[in-house]
Amino acid sequence: AQHKRYSIATIPGDGIGKEVIPVGQRAAEAVAAKHGFALEWTRFDWSCERYEKTGRMMPEDGIEQVKAHDAIYLGAVGWPGVPDHVSLWGLLIPLRRELDQYANVRPVRLLRGVSSPLANRRPEEIDFIVVRENVEGEYSEIGGRLYRGTADEVAVQEAVFTRRGVDRIMDYAFTLARGRKRKHVASATKSNGIVHTMPFWDERFEAAKKRFPDVETAQYHIDILTAHFVQHPDWFDVVVGSNLFGDILSDLGPAVAGSIGIAPAANINPEGAYPSMFEPVHGSAPDIAGQGIANPVAAVWTAAMMLDHLGEVQAARTLEEAIEISLERPQSRTRDLGGTADTKASEAAILDAIHSL
Numbered sequence: 046a047q048h049k050r051y052s053i054a055t056i057p058g059d060g061i062g063k064e065v066i067p068v069g070q071r072a073a074e075a076v077a078a079k080h081g082f083a084l085e086w087t088r089f090d091w092s093c094e095r096y097e098k099t100g101r102m103m104p105e106d107g108i109e110q111v112k113a114h115d116a117i118y119l120g121a122v123g124w125p126g127v128p129d130h131v132s133l134w135g136l137l138i139p140l141r142r143e144l145d146q147y148a149n150v151r152p153v154r155l156l157r158g159v160s161s162p163l164a165n166r167r168p169e170e171i172d173f174i175v176v177r178e179n180v181e182g183e184y185s186e187i188g189g190r191l192y193r194g195t196a197d198e199v200a201v202q203e204a205v206f207t208r209r210g211v212d213r214i215m216d217y218a219f220t221l222a223r224g225r226k227r228k229h230v231a232s233a234t235k236s237n238g239i240v241h242t243m244p245f246w247d248e249r250f251e252a253a254k255k256r257f258p259d260v261e262t263a264q265y266h267i268d269i270l271t272a273h274f275v276q277h278p279d280w281f282d283v284v285v286g287s288n289l290f291g292d293i294l295s296d297l298g299p300a301v302a303g304s305i306g307i308a309p310a311a312n313i314n315p316e317g318a319y320p321s322m323f324e325p326v327h328g329s330a331p332d333i334a335g336q337g338i339a340n341p342v343a344a345v346w347t348a349a350m351m352l353d354h355l356g357e358v359q360a361a362r363t364l365e366e367a368i369e370i371s372l373e374r375p376q377s378r379t380r381d382l383g384g385t386a387d388t389k390a391s392e393a394a395i396l397d398a399i400h401s402l
């Protein structure tokens with residue numbers, strides 16, 4: 046039979062992005078060979094380095110160039126000397142918005158061999174997914190400032206919640222929960238203080254419950270929800286939040302599961318009208334870039350999310366299992382996890398584990 050082939054646009058970006066993305070590619074290649082499919086990679090040098098040479102993070106037709114691929118695999122962008130809003134608004138935000146990647150998905154799982162900053166937690170007690178609305182909500186450009194520099198100075202920023210936008214992120218979260226063992230969705234709200242958009246969010250959550258009667262639910266105000274993440278991480282299965290609340294929860298979540306060096310993320314266009322984009326949670330880490338000591342696990346786990354999205358579910362599971370096997374051995378853990386391994390040693394342990402499975 047003809048092997049399935051997937052074409053992947055890779056954007057390693059800056060700093061350790063360029064060190065960990067190739068590791069993720071080699072690990073994905075190893076499971077592809079095992080599970081009988083092929084990956085074709087096209088590399089794009091879009092980065093702050095490119096910005097400094099050309100004045101643009103990506104070419105003008107950049108979005109068109111990546112549209113033709115099945116998925117995008119991105120390291121991190123950002124580098125000292127280039128303001129962070131340039132790398133964000135010149136690359137990440139246009140990709141997420143123009144490719145309609147409206148669901149930002151971050152799994153939070155305590156892996157075997159990793160210790161949580163929360164005391165005495167076992168892996169089965171921390172296993173949930175944060176789903177963040179990724180294209181509307183509080184992060185809007187509508188608003189303005191008046192009377193600058195005077196005692197009457199005013200700043201106004203509008204939040205935008207649409208029925209279509211809220212319903213589709215609810216559908217994504219509930220569908221995800223339906224495919225999991227616990228089938229539970231918790232919604233982040235603040236309808237006691239934010240009296241227009243958040244009651245609307247709650248109404249659309251109620252409507253979603255009726256569409257998914259088999260899924261259990263809970264609803265918390267964002268303030269107490271952050272406390273529950275720390276005190277009761279075992280309560281959560283799928284957590285859905287607006288752009289702002291989801292942003293906060295999706296950094297807090299990976300923090301309770303150990304190091305930022307292991308946390309994966311995806312920007313999903315669930316309809317498949319455009320390619321989805323997979324990127325580790327961490328940035329370019331200028332403080333350790335070039336030393337060969339970055340933890341490649343986040344990039345490898347991110348590659349597993351990409352394979353899962355492409356429909357190669359078994360290959361994704363193999364990759365995740367290989368990561369956990371590698372982390373069980375202290376000498377294969379990088380320094381951010383309290384080990385001594387460099388990037389190469391961590392990669393070697395992951396590849397060994399893949400071959401052993």
Ligand code: NAI
Pocket residue numbers: 061065120121122123124125129137305306307324325326327328329330331332333338339340341343381
């Ligand atoms: P960062 O995630 O790059 O680094 C934070 C700390 O975590 C540093 O001490 C770093 O050494 C450590 N760290 C991160 N990833 C690691 C890994 N894989 N292994 C071992 N240690 C790791 O966040 P920071 O310093 O706030 O940002 C640096 C640059 O990255 C900035 O320009 C920022 O804008 C950009 N950034 C880009 C993101 C993206 O492209 N999605 C996400 C976050 C930051």
Ligand code: MG
Pocket residue numbers: 292293296
């Ligand atoms: Mg964030």
